[in-house]
Amino acid sequence: MLKRGLERGEVLRALGEVFRAHGYEGASLTLITEATGLGKGSLYHLFPGGKEQMAAEVLAEIDGWFERHIFAPLRTADDPARAIAAMIAGVDQYFHSGDRVCLVGMVALGSARDSFAEAVDGYFARWQTALASLLRRSGLTTSQAQRRAEDALLTIQGALVLSRARGDAKIFRRALSDLTARLLAPPA
Amino acid sequence: MLKRGLERGEVLRALGEVFRAHGYEGASLTLITEATGLGKGSLYHLFPGGKEQMAAEVLAEIDGWFERHIFAPLRTADDPARAIAAMIAGVDQYFHSGDRVCLVGMVALGSARDSFAEAVDGYFARWQTALASLLRRSGLTTSQAQRRAEDALLTIQGALVLSRARGDAKIFRRALSDLTARLLAPPA
DNA sequence: AGGAGATTGTACCGATCGGTACACAGAGTC
DNA sequence: GACTCTGTGTACCGATCGGTACAATCTCCT
Numbered sequence A, B: 001m002l003k004r005g006l007e008r009g010e011v012l013r014a015l016g017e018v019f020r021a022h023g024y025e026g027a028s029l030t031l032i033t034e035a036t037g038l039g040k041g042s043l044y045h046l047f048p049g050g051k052e053q054m055a056a057e058v059l060a061e062i063d064g065w066f067e068r069h070i071f072a073p074l075r076t077a078d079d080p081a082r083a084i085a086a087m088i089a090g091v092d093q094y095f096h097s098g099d100r101v102c103l104v105g106m107v108a109l110g111s112a113r114d115s116f117a118e119a120v121d122g123y124f125a126r127w128q129t130a131l132a133s134l135l136r137r138s139g140l141t142t143s144q145a146q147r148r149a150e151d152a153l154l155t156i157q158g159a160l161v162l163s164r165a166r167g168d169a170k171i172f173r174r175a176l177s178d179l180t181a182r183l184l185a186p187p188a
Numbered sequence C: 001a002g003g004a005g006a007t008t009g010t011a012c013c014g015a016t017c018g019g020t021a022c023a024c025a026g027a028g029t030c
Numbered sequence D: 001g002a003c004t005c006t007g008t009g010t011a012c013c014g015a016t017c018g019g020t021a022c023a024a025t026c027t028c029c030t
Helices: A004-026 A029-036 A040-046 A050-076 A080-094 A103-109 A111-137 A142-166 A170-184 B004-026 B029-036 B040-046 B050-076 B080-094 B103-109 B111-137 B142-166 B170-184
Strands: none
Touching: A004 A029, A004 A050, A004 A103, A004 A111, A004 B004, A004 B111, A029 A040, A029 A050, A050 A080, A050 A103, A050 A111, A080 A111, A080 A170, A103 A111, A103 A142, A103 B103, A103 B142, A111 A142, A111 B004, A111 B142, A142 A170, A142 B103, A142 B111, A142 B142, A142 B170, A170 B142, B004 B029, B004 B050, B004 B103, B004 B111, B029 B040, B029 B050, B050 B080, B050 B103, B050 B111, B080 B111, B080 B170, B103 B111, B103 B142, B111 B142, B142 B170
């Protein structure tokens, strides 16, 4: 039972990459065994719920990463400019400057959405709320802050889609840079 | 051979909805026969190239629709405000105010991207060029126009993703409305 | 009417799908 | 060294995958 906790984290990261690369439906058990190095026996031992549980745990782990590195800092920060820069840097890092796709957004578009609707909605909801709370502290009204946070999330998602579609990661970096300015702009 | 040309259009529309609803990988031949009312015999008679040809023709038809209703008007319009309003209205109509997902963006994110890379890239490239040409005529520099057009496409895609993820089509409509203002704003 | 070509449903193909069964391997305990 | 108990590889399951074969049908032309 070699260090289960650690192993599971590794497995989840590999699973995440497979789902990102092939989508939920496209990630066959064959691909999954190749990517994780685990046979079906181990896989179903670790995830008795099968593919659905794997995807659910991957989404949960992504959610956890963002909670720790993005959401929580936003909620507690007192310097808006610094907090926003940190969020943008974290996002840039997580998405490998546009080379990596957002699994949550991908799931949202696909037919697997219904199975993971709560996780998908919760992820974006908490992000928006955390960012809006920071923006409100920086002087915006509640509705301005919410609207601007919504714009930020949508911009990030759109930049990922367009970067991927055009095969040009620079689009993503440009969008992040513009977004920073837009988030820091004084209330309209 | 009952009105082949017309029939094919109908079939392509049905195919588009199936791909939109289930993605390229998820759209099984069973689902396709159900959605189109056509047996495998007819399907493979109409599309000897199988699923890949179906998807390619669907993408081409989408491209054609946008070419006719969005791109061409942008290129020839002389009133920027009116042209942008028309584009936004067309986009709102096409995506059913956020209820419908963008198949091109979906393909771009999935693993089928490589098979349709050219079609996907061309779609966005032509859109961006057409919009940028209008914006340049409205007084922006070439690079300002290109950047602002890029922002428009990315906003639309992101709004579709986020609307879907949160199950709230109002996000899409808000984004379109904001986008209109942003596109018409004077050069920075 | 009857032949030609377009169109269709159905049976079928091998491959692969997600998932299960189960025999076995290692490590810890006594 | 036998007894667990957690892991693991492998064979196998029925279902479904995308695709093919082909005979039956339909439509049109003469």
